[in-house]
Amino acid sequence: MIVIKLREAIAAFEKKTGTTLSYSDLADRTGLARATIEALGSRPQYNTTLKTIDKLCQTLECGLSDLLEYSES
Secondary structure, eight states: OEEEOHHHHHHHHHHHHOOOOOHHHHHHHHTOOHHHHHHHHHOTTOOOOHHHHHHHHHHHTOOHHHHEEEOOO
């Protein structure tokens, strides 16, 4: 199973930049719907697109391994 580590990626972005980032702020910056951001942050089995992952990585200034993790369970 692939786990989306959105909360951890947001926390790392905030630590690196000193900028607090809410789900609403992230939605505004990425152009994604707030509901999509909330689902990514709270639903472990949420199925998203590579385009969404790309937008998140660009906005959070992180790599795939910072946002995604493979778990065998």
